[in-house]
Amino acid sequence: MPIAPLLKPEEAAAMLRVQVQTLNVWRCQKRYPLKFIKVGSRIRYRLADIEEFIKGSTRGSTVGQR
Secondary structure (H helix, E strand, O other), X not given: OOOOOEXXXXXXXXXXXXXXXXXXXXXXXXXXXXXXXXXXXXXXXEHHHXXXXXXXXXXXXXXXXX
8 A cells, every 4th residue: 555645734734724833833732633743853744634634623514503
């Protein structure tokens, strides 16, 4: 099975439409369950983990519901 390429923080941030600094805060404070990989001193993200994070963060709309 081929290994998927690892995304740089800039790429992950662009996909999530947040700043790289936001990812840093999330990671350091363990604020959100976004998995990451540490390779030496570098941080990388798997596409599948970002997609899983988005799925887990999706909430149903309450507009018009009572």
